[in-house]
Amino acid sequence: MHGRRLATTDEIIAVVSPDSEDALERLERWTDDRELRLxxxxxxxxxxxxxTEDRPTLGVTIGGDGTFLEGIKTFAPRGIPLLGVNTGTLSFLARVEPDELEDALEEALRGRAVVDSRQQLHVSARGVDATGINDVTLEHVLPENPVNRKITRLHVFANDEYVGEFEGSGLAVSTPTGSTGLSLSANGPVHYPVNNESLQLVPLHTHQLGVRPVVMAPSTELRIVTGGRASLLVDGGRAHTILRENEEVLVTGADRHAHIVRTSYDDHFFTAITKKLGWDVRGEDDAGPDASAAPAPLSRNGADEGEDLVERARVLAEEVAQSAGEPLRELHGRVESITVKTDKADIVTEADHQANRIITTAIANEFPDHGIFSEEGGRIEADGPYTWVIDPLDGTGNFAHGNPNYAVSVALVEERYPVVGVVYVPETDELFSAVAGGEATENETPLSTTDRDRLDESMLLSGYDPDGSFLSNFYQEARGVRRLGSAALNLCYLASGSADAVWEYDTYPWDVAAGLVIARAAGARITNAAGEPFTFDFETGSRKMLLGSNGPLHPALLEHLEAGVVDR
Known part of the structure; x- marks a missing residue:
């Protein structure tokens, strides 16, 4: 989950432990001041x-790590991001102190926090079917008679490969988030939990000196067979059962991740272990030699001009496009299984609305003096030269039919000239990006158009072709004519060399604003049907013909267009 998505939050659900009244009162005052539901x-x-399902919600826990784990158990199955406020003592997970609660929430709801997606594990056994973010432990059950055996034997298989017999107090399977204490006790590594997907098998007080923790992929299926009675606990007791001899436990990485909100007011991971575990590599207040060079916040209230503003706008456009792509991807998965036309229409409308709200809210937060012109949300005027032109869902028809060819298009226009263009394809995770006069990229890989100049060697893309004249005039002449159903994607694939030319019978400004920047930066030539430079105009919102090519192919395209594709 992208942090920009938090900017649309309109509801906070707080899970609160006893003796946290002061922090709760601060939260209540803060939400009242901002008219947020709490x-x-x-x-x-x-x-x-x-x-309320599908309502933009932020989860907050007020307590220690135990309360935070209860919050994960509550919020993660619903996909709700969680921010932890620490009113406990020894806390590794809830890292915002009560005195900084308001500042941390303000940062999160302005879309400037980071959301870590944390690997969870799933465990199933007799009487247990649970998910945890820390660990599952299997330990020996103490006998009633103190002279009886006090160790346990556990047989472990990884994807049906026999790992071996673990004899001792028991063992644990931990995620990167839950690796710290248990791993250290077994002379194992501490895992940095951010963007780390793995499972670790940790022996507990093993009687074999050579046995050490083992790290494996989260897709690994661990099968553990008990050699006697064993106590099974998930996340310190959030789920618990007593197993008999020769019972099986299955552990693997969970399908759903937990979303944890991290702000600049959190104690960072290595700061936390330095303070709480006496980490010797750095002192408690040592932020490192480059701490003074930390980047400034993205928003400077429009004070900067020129290249710096354009580059900051590009970063913002990439972030909001990817953030908007998340609910589109989620809703697209639902629309594929719906057969009732009216229900599909409702989901498409909701998809448009959610994506547009994420984008426009984040832009308004970062650049409050900029205008916004969106297909979905209309126009917000501004006095300055900058206007954002947005299509939150380009390829609506494809989306409604479960087709993956749809995109998010975000552009910044200076006066009447597009200067930043970002197009994001949620289903394939392709991120196209460019600034005017700069380099076009796809997921940071530079793009360049082809150099073909012969129609019979070229692949063409067509937009709306009302009477089929473009197809009929070019189909026999070219290597192929394809129609994707998204003008933004057509221009991006021209930029990437996946096609040699693009024809659009008519386009709205939001259809092409971002794609124009990307295609031009990659070397494309963009004109109208007469070969005159294509002029971008969002003031009137009128439709315009567009012909784009790699450049060398343009004369041949214009010649065939004169044969009757359009009436100029």
Whole structure:
């Protein structure tokens, strides 16, 4: 999950531990001041009565790590991001102190926080079917008679490959988030949990000196067979059972990740372990030699001009396009299974609305003096020269039919000239990006158009072709004519060399604003049907013909267009 998506939050659900009244009062005042809905639930209680599905929601826990783990158990299955406020003592997970609660929330709701997607694990056994973010432990059950055996034997298989017999106090399977204490106790590594997907098998007080923790992929299926009675706990007791001899436990990485909100007011991971574990590599207050060179916040309230502003706008455009792509991808998965036309229309409308809200809210936060012109949301005027031109869902027809050829298009226009263009394809995770006069990239790989000059060697893309004249005039002449159903994608694929030319019978400004920047930066030539330079105009919002090519192919295209494709 991208942090920019938090900018649309309109509801906070707080899971609160006892003795946290002061922090809760601060949260209540803050949400009242911003007219945000707040629901408060005691730790351990269900939130079903206060949670509304598909409403932009932020989860907050107020307590220690135990409360935070309860929050994960509550929020992660619903895909709700979680921010932890620490009112406990020894806390590795909830890292925002109560005195900084308001500042941390302000940063999150302005879309400037980071959301870590943390690997979870899933465990199933007799009486247990649970998900955890820390670990699952299997330990020996103490005998009633103190002279009886006090160790356990556990047989472990990884994807049906026999790992071996673990004899001792037991073992744990931990995620990167839950690796710290248990791994250290077994002379294993501490895992940096950010963007780390793995599982670690950790022996507990093993009787074999050579046995060490083993790290494996989260897709690994661990099968553990008990050699006697064993106590199974998930995340310190969030799920628990007593197993008998020769029972099986299955552990693997969970399909759903937990989304944890991190702000600049958190203690960072290595700061936390330095303070709490006596990490010797750095002191508690040592931020490192480059701390003074930390980047400034993205928003400077429009104070900067020129290249710096354009580059900051490009970064923002990439972030908001990817953030908007998340709910589109989620809703696209739902629309594929729906057969009722009206229900599909409702989902497409919701997709347009959610994507547009994410983009426009983040832009308004970062560049409040800029105008916004969106297909979905209309126009917000501005006094300055900059206007954002947005199509939150280009390829609506494709989206409605479960077709993956749809995109998010975000452009910044200076006066009447597009200077920043970003197009994001949610289903394939392709991110096209460029600034005017700069380099076009796809996922940071430079793009360049082809150099073909012969129609019979060229692949063409067609947009709306009302009477089929473009197809009929070019189909026999070219290597192929394809129609994707998205003008933004057509221009990006021209830029990447996947096609040699693009024809659009008519285009709206939001269809092509971002794609124009990307295609031109990659070397494309863009004209109208008469070969005159294509002029971008969002003031009137009128439709315009567009012919784009790699450049060398343009004369041949214009010649065939004169044969009757358009009436000029």
């Amino acid at each position: 629901a408060v639930v005691d730790v351990g209680r269900d939130i079903s009565d206060v949670y």
